[in-house]
Amino acid sequence: MTASGCERIALADLTDYAAGELSQTEAAAIEEHLFACAGCAVRAAEFNALVRAIRPAVHTAEVGGFVTDELLNQLSREGVRVRTFALSPGTVVPCAVWEGDELMALRLRGDFAGAGEFTLLQRVGGTEVSRVRGEVTAGEHDEVIFAIPASWVRQLPIVDIDVLLTAHEGGVERPVGRYTLVHAGSLAR
Amino acid sequence: MPDTRATLEAVSDEALARRIAGGQAGSTDAEEAELYRRFAPRVRLYGRRHLRNDAAADDLAQDVLLLTFERLRASDVRQPEQIGSFILGTSRMMAVGERRLARRREALAARFMDTPAAIAPSPTTALDAPRVAACLRALAERDRLVVMLTFYADREAPRIAADLGISPGAVRVIRHRAMARLRDCVLGGERR
Numbered sequence: 001m002t003a004s005g006c007e008r009i010a011l012a013d014l015t016d017y018a019a020g021e022l023s024q025t026e027a028a029a030i031e032e033h034l035f036a037c038a039g040c041a042v043r044a045a046e047f048n049a050l051v052r053a054i055r056p057a058v059h060t061a062e063v064g065g066f067v068t069d070e071l072l073n074q075l076s077r078e079g080v081r082v083r084t085f086a087l088s089p090g091t092v093v094p095c096a097v098w099e100g101d102e103l104m105a106l107r108l109r110g111d112f113a114g115a116g117e118f119t120l121l122q123r124v125g126g127t128e129v130s131r132v133r134g135e136v137t138a139g140e141h142d143e144v145i146f147a148i149p150a151s152w153v154r155q156l157p158i159v160d161i162d163v164l165l166t167a168h169e170g171g172v173e174r175p176v177g178r179y180t181l182v183h184a185g186s187l188a189r
Numbered sequence: 190m191p192d193t194r195a196t197l198e199a200v201s202d203e204a205l206a207r208r209i210a211g212g213q214a215g216s217t218d219a220e221e222a223e224l225y226r227r228f229a230p231r232v233r234l235y236g237r238r239h240l241r242n243d244a245a246a247d248d249l250a251q252d253v254l255l256l257t258f259e260r261l262r263a264s265d266v267r268q269p270e271q272i273g274s275f276i277l278g279t280s281r282m283m284a285v286g287e288r289r290l291a292r293r294r295e296a297l298a299a300r301f302m303d304t305p306a307a308i309a310p311s312p313t314t315a316l317d318a319p320r321v322a323a324c325l326r327a328l329a330e331r332d333r334l335v336v337m338l339t340f341y342a343d344r345e346a347p348r349i350a351a352d353l354g355i356s357p358g359a360v361r362v363i364r365h366r367a368m369a370r371l372r373d374c375v376l377g378g379e380r381r
Contacts (some may be wrong), residue, residue, distance in 0.1 A: 010374070014364040019339050019364065021346055027238065034231050035273035038202075045230030049316055050372055052243050054340040059322035063337070066330045068352055116354065122245020123370045135352040140361055 007042050011034060014047045061102035066120075066136045067147045071106055083150065086143075087163075089177025095161060099188045101150040108146060110166055110176040112138040115167035118176070120146055127186040133168075154186045197223040200319035210261040225254050228273070232280050240283045240291065241343065249287060253279045288329035316375060324374035335360055 009030060016022050017030050032116075057063065061080050076082055080132050081100050085093060085106040097104065108120075119133045136144050146163070153161070161183050165176040197205070197219060208220045229250040236246030239346055257276055260266050266275050334353065338344045346357040346364075353360070 011369055015365050015368045016193055016361065018234075019345070020238060020241070021361070031235055031277055032274075034234070035228070035277040038227065041227070041231045044234050047368075047372065048230065048234040048237060048375065050321075050368075052237070052376055053316035053318065053321045053334065053375070054242070054325070056318040057325055058341045060318050060322050060323040062319065063325045063333070065326065065333055068334065070342050070344065070352065071337055076329065115365050132330060136334075137352070167372060171334075 006134045009044065011047070012104040014044055018048065018051045024101050031071045038136065043129075044091040049156065049178065062149045062151070064131065064149050066118075066134055067105070067145050069139060069145070072145065072147075083149075085181065086178075089179065092180040092182060095151050095153065095181035095183040096187055097183070099154075099186060102156075104150050104153055106146045106148065106163060106179065106181075107141075107143045108177065109141070109143045110165065110178060112142060112144070112167060112176065113169075115169050115174070119166045119168065119173075120165070121164040122146075123164070124156060125159040126162075127151075153183060156183055156185075158185050161182050202227065202272050205279060206261055206266065206272040209258060210264060210266065212262075214262060218337045221254075221258050221365050224257075224272075229254055229259075232276065234286060235277070235280045240287055245287060245291065249280065250284060252274075253283055256283070257327040320370075321375055324371050327374055328367055328370060332363055332370070336367045336371065339364055 013022070013026075013030060017027055022030070034044050043124045053074065057073070059078060059080060061075070072082060072084075080102050082103045082105050083097065083101045084096070084105045086108060086109065088109045095104075115151060116137055117133070121128060121132075123132045138144050145164070161181040163179045163181070165179070167174045167176050192224060194297075200220075200223070202224070204225045205220045209217045209224065212220070232250040232253045233246045236249035240246055241251065253276060255277055256264075257272075260275075260336075261269070266272065268275070277365075325336065330334065332352065335349060338352070340348045344352075346360040349358040349360045355363075
């Protein structure tokens with residue numbers, strides 16, 4: 001930690017401080033320094049603004065990507081309308097996006113066999129629109145959850161959305177499944 | 190003629206505190222505003238860390254600074270040269286009281302409410318949510334997950350580690366890296 005004297009407090013310290021993961025002594029040392037050092041206080045205030053901006057940014061439901069049940073539950077608790085699709089490999093399901101939906105959660109099931117890294121490819125009408133590779137752990141229900149902003153799906157024409165999931169294990173790629181959403185446009189009640 | 194904001198920026202914390210202490214209520218508004226500008230962000234940061242609630246942190250900053258001005262005018266601040274320490278001490282004292290109050294509120298809510306109140310996003314966030322969302326999207330999948338689980342779902346490293354199948358130490362390393370990238374993206378890389 002670099003909170004002594006007039007040295008700058010490291011970003012890592014500010015991150016751990018904001019996450020509440022410093023010991024009481026370490027946190028107190030940072031606080032003592034911040035209340036005495038105007039320069040560090042300005043940087044800390046900027047960092048705090050960034051941390052505080054994460055919640056409303058996530059709340060916009062425009063972030064997407066691989067998520068966990070905890071995140072989905074938190075979003076739902078905070079009023080974000082999540083439409084969930086549980087999909088097994090080879091599934092073709094109608095994709096009903098209602099006007100109030102904000103986030104689509106795809107629960108992609110399959111044989112993950114302990115794989116920890118995946119590529120998720122999305123095709124719209126046969127054309128690749130995104131390819132995401134990430135280290136993700138399959139949950140207890142043998143599924144990974146991928147979130148898509150409903151606003152993005154809503155603006156699509158009537159079209160099939162294919163999701164292809166590939167696992168990476170020791171440099172070898174293995175298809176996990178192909179999941180198809182038959183998008184029928186935006187629905188209104 | 191009162192000092193302008195520009196001239197007050199060059200005045201030390203101690204001198205501001207002494208002016209407020211020596212002035213009548215209402216005659217040192219500019220000095221109070223300057224001291225507030227300097228210290229409210231620090232109290233907010235402190236409040237977020239200890240109260241885990243942005244709205245409560247905003248309230249704490251207001252309460253702490255108002256009390257500081259009152260104490261200065263009442264000559265209760267014995268060492269104006271240590272005004273930062275005084276404000277930190279006041280923050281600690283008031284945060285303890287706020288935590289007690291919050292626990293009572295939670296206990297009452299648990300007894301009399303069916304569901305916990307929804308947590309409203311802070312209305313005072315200065316950064317543009319769509320821009321931050323875009324920068325979050327630009328992070329690597331695991332980096333983004335760690336950031337969201339930490340600062341959106343309020344989960345600590347051991348819990349995140351268990352969910353993601355990695356060690357708590359790895360969670361911290363990922364979080365440090367991710368927050369540096371997020372900051373550079375949101376603030377345009379102008380900060381070190």
